Amino acid sequence: MTGASRRIAVFGAGYIGLVTGACFAELGHRVVVRDIQPERIRLLNSGEVPFFEPGLGDLITRNKERLAFTLDVEEAVRDAEAVFVCVDTPPTASGDADLSRVWAVVDALRGASHLVAVVVKSTVPVGTGARVRAALDERDLGHVGYASNPEFTAEGRAVEDFLRPDRVVIGASDDAVARWVADLYGRLDSPVELMDVASAEMVKLASNALLATRITFINEIATVCEATGADIGHVSRAVGLDHRLGPHFLRAGLGYGGSCFPKDSRALRAMASNSGYPFQLLNAVIEVNELQPRRAIQRLKTELDGLKGRRIALLGMTFKPGTDDMREAPSTIIASRLLAEGATVTCWDPMAPHTDGRQEPWSSATRRPDPLGAMTDADAAILVTEWPELTDVDWTAAARLMRNPLLLDGRNLLDPAALLSAGFTHMGVGRGTRRPR
Template sequence: MTGASRRIAVFGAGYIGLVTGACFAELGHRVVVRDIQPERIRLLNSSDVPFFEPGLGELIARNKERLAFTLDVQEAVADAEAVFVCVDTPPTASGDADLSRVWAVIDAVRRASHLVAVVVKSTVPVGTGARVRAALDERGLTHVGYASNPEFTAEGRAVDDFLHPDRVVIGTEDPTAAAWLADLYKPLDAPVELMDVASAEMVKLASNALLATRITFINEIATVCEATGADITRVSRAIGLDHRLGPHFLKAGLGYGGSCFPKDSRALRAMASNSGYPFQLLNAVIQVNELQPRRAVQRLKAELNGLKGRRIALLGMTFKPATDDMREAPSAVIAARLLAEGATVTCWDPMAPRTTADHAPWTSVTRHPDPLTALTDADAAILVTEWPELTELDWPTAARTMRTPLLLDGRNLLDPTPLLAAGFTHMSVGRPTHRPT
């Protein structure tokens, strides 16, 4: 806990807002989270978290005396010292970030003259802070500080990332806001990087773009490995042992997805293009990533000599394990391409929301409650998400239930040796195809 309990308003009850609010409450502060969706607030007030994030539900329950949820702006800001803006900034048709929700918050707090600061955690284009500062000034809030405080949490480990950060980035020209925020984060015992607002905004976009570039690079190397007979798992391990490079984000697979990397990469590319600079490296990163799940379908098509009339099982739907998030998931591209090729598609995922079935391409996909049922009578399977349940699956039984025991391991999760013994043809990313003798 901090020495002094602060009063904080968090606008946005999504992944970032709820984690931010719950973690600040865990640090001993009084937090009110405000959202515009009545059903979401109803669920939270009923102690029901509207999405899955490990540890978040327990954190909210443990701090229920310090944590409140509301639809009402005035209830949220009444006693708050600072407002944290944690709303979505989805891409527009041009690839730019849609800041309408950010502006709605700024307009909503126009009478909150008692605030120390308005703090934006949402990912925004560089230059947004200057515009927000001007908007606050126009509303007579010249004395209210403004800060950019980007988040660096990954879905599936967001609570731990917040409470044990590598660094805290604070961008502000206001010394009072800087001191208030530095004190707020002091219990986390992490380096605090103080800088100007524009630099803080760029840190977030550049960090995600660099991580996306590492993923794309290793996927390109994997493709070369497939052509030359090299093994990407051995290559990436040896690369990662170089202290200059490290092992993180060097795992070949079906490409990145989720709410951050695709959106932020496109936003940075759009921002550069709007400034007259064609960000060619980022263009290539985005293009390669969009191709990666399509390559998996093409490889399967070649292996089966066509996909029309074939039954293909997808194992995993979410963009990564330990989350129920389907945003920009490679599974959607794979399912759509399989259907376009005339295949019948079945799927399994332990956490993908049931409402997914209401949206294309999932309206044409049959979802099953367990992997073995999804695999029954399948001509092939693609392992899309590296759920730990798949390492414990009875693969010999799976081989017997499938029409053709063919598996494309899109995450290089499984050891091919026992699969070969079970009768599988084992394809993967960046490794030779193994066929039973």
Template sequence: MHGEAPVGVVGTGYVGLVSAVCFAHLGHHVVSMDVDAAKIAALREGRAPIYEPGLEKLLEDNAARITFTTSHDDLASCRILFVAVDTPPSPSGDADLTSVRRVVAEIAARGGDRIVVMKSTVPVGTGRSVVADLRAQGAGGVRYVSNPEFLREGAAIQDFLEPDRIVVGAFDEADGEAVADLYRGIDAEVIHTSVPTAEMIKYASNAFLATKISFINEIANVCEQVGADVRVVAEGMGLDHRIGPHFLHAGIGYGGSCFPKDVQALKQLAGNSGYHFQLLNAVIEVNALQKRRVVGKLKQHLRRLRGARIALLGLTFKPNTDDLREAASIVLAARLRDEGAEVRAYDPMIESSEHPLFPGVTICPDAAAALDGADAAVLVTEWSEFGRLDWAAAAATMRRPLLVDGRNFIDPAVARAAGLEYEGIGLGDGLSDLD
């Protein structure tokens, strides 16, 4: 609030920028820092460098309370500094903490009496090792709090402002209270824990959600063998309050910047500590195979993929984001290209006709262009516009009107009425219970 020290946020990615803008929305003054000069230049002009619904508007509404900078020196007046930089997977599968370590070194070099708050997802034990580093660098006045983030891309602002819970792990109770206090105005339970426990809550949550997805995907695969409809199975399961309805949507597997790397990192973390996390191995393997099952379904219908023209509808890892990290589309497009198929794709977030993540794939300006002359279409991302598509018109332009719906997004009855051959995920003998 006015008169208080501003909140610092390092990193202006999906988590950092949303956090900065939301803290400003809660009434705090915020200094938002990134090493990426292009991002900071865009933000200074009021443009968000990432796509997230509602973000630019919130940025505009709170512009008076946020300053953007590329310099750590401008964070000098911040007593509480959030770290929201990337922690990508390293070749070993462990989380790569290079960016985190760089930021901590900059903070240590400036010392002072402040709290570093880790919002990035970091392995259990990171807090302790950062504190040891800070002490070794003579920055003993810099304390540490873990405050993992649970927002989902595409709904990030709502998730930040209306979270299911706020987790604050601290070595010192007063530091934890100071961080929790920044969230005043948000109606959510605050869980105060130790630092390692907070770090583990984040990994365990993501690993559990990924497990739910792989579980329902395996149920879907069995449904196909035995003639059951996974959508109705999921509904029937989800009504049991011990199970709950969420994350029981069968499809082509999880992707994105969090689940794949966090599940892998937890597996590595367990392995490094001497524990073989058997369940997570299966979760990862099922997810990898699930992406490839689509190729099998196409082969069943088309027999050969060599020379076939396949349209991919949607490339981002989920709708309402421009994020392509670990998207299922990347593996799928590469497999189809390797099989000799011609791949044409459309995604509302990708404007250029080619993209480095999709070598050899023609990216079309709209769905109709991707579908024109196609031997099959695969719905990869459930963008709402695909629900509104004139499927009858699309089917008429396809060489073979086959739709493999990787998200069970289009009603099979609607697809068939439009003249499409329809294949979903886990819909038994193809005769849906919901028809």
């Protein structure tokens, strides 16, 4: 692969589209990113990134001569050789993926006969590519190639994942189009997997479903550990040392969240159901994950003999550290349940966005600027997001500030022995409850 410089239009300036555009510019291509949100484009044109992603701002600044942002479809497509579709595909009420934004892009390409390829990075159901291909044909774009090129980037390390991928997956029925898209990644030292479109679409869904299954499995083992007196820390470490299994995604906690795992698992389940197959394993994965934060609330309720009138501190709100993303974050369920039980909720997070008057599940919670402030006068604290700042907290001071020094470590981040020494009652996931002597 030569990795020759190309002209690319990226539709969508969200997490995937903006990372895709900036990274392609880093690889030497000229990129125009188009979005429908004026404020987002205004921020980008003024040098600001509308969300937090490590390294992304520096990447955009470094490649500003090869990277442009616009609201205008014609401006984005005018000189482009390829259009990358990176719009979101949120779930519908039935769990199916909402493809309306994908179809809006396809409609916007009428007359773009100069294109070499339309490439979909958005996560879509298997069979979407065939429908898009037919739609392009109907719009007199039958000569324009089509490819599926799913993304495998994780928030918090998306730039690293794009530039140093485990693999690049490209699905196309035309070998020439597949090679042309593969050439865009020519400067990367990574394997390129070429396949048919349907298989490429399935790779993304299957990958996320398998990762979600591993998380859910270790959470189920953690529940059994709590019932039997075993320690999930020892169990998961020893299991992960097996070369056949590995340690990845074997950390017990409050369940997975974010923009991908929940949505994609439900989409795969819906797709299977629509095809007449009840995906029973995935049903169980989704059910267990939805129960995981609720189990934590029930444990706390039992320990405190009820939650009404209690003050509970939430330490961390985003679905994972290193991001400001609140989508499907376990904290939203936990905060909602605590408030419904009559508790008062205080919370801390270094990056979670403020509600600005919006009625979010945590909008009735009181934000504090630091963890100690959130825990002051609290009857219990729940560590929800494993922010590294929490390892530096003076836990002895925290115990003195709380009405009742009780911590439910929902990510097993902290050393139980150190917390016991600080005066805390410690509840871990898969570790039971330990009390100071």
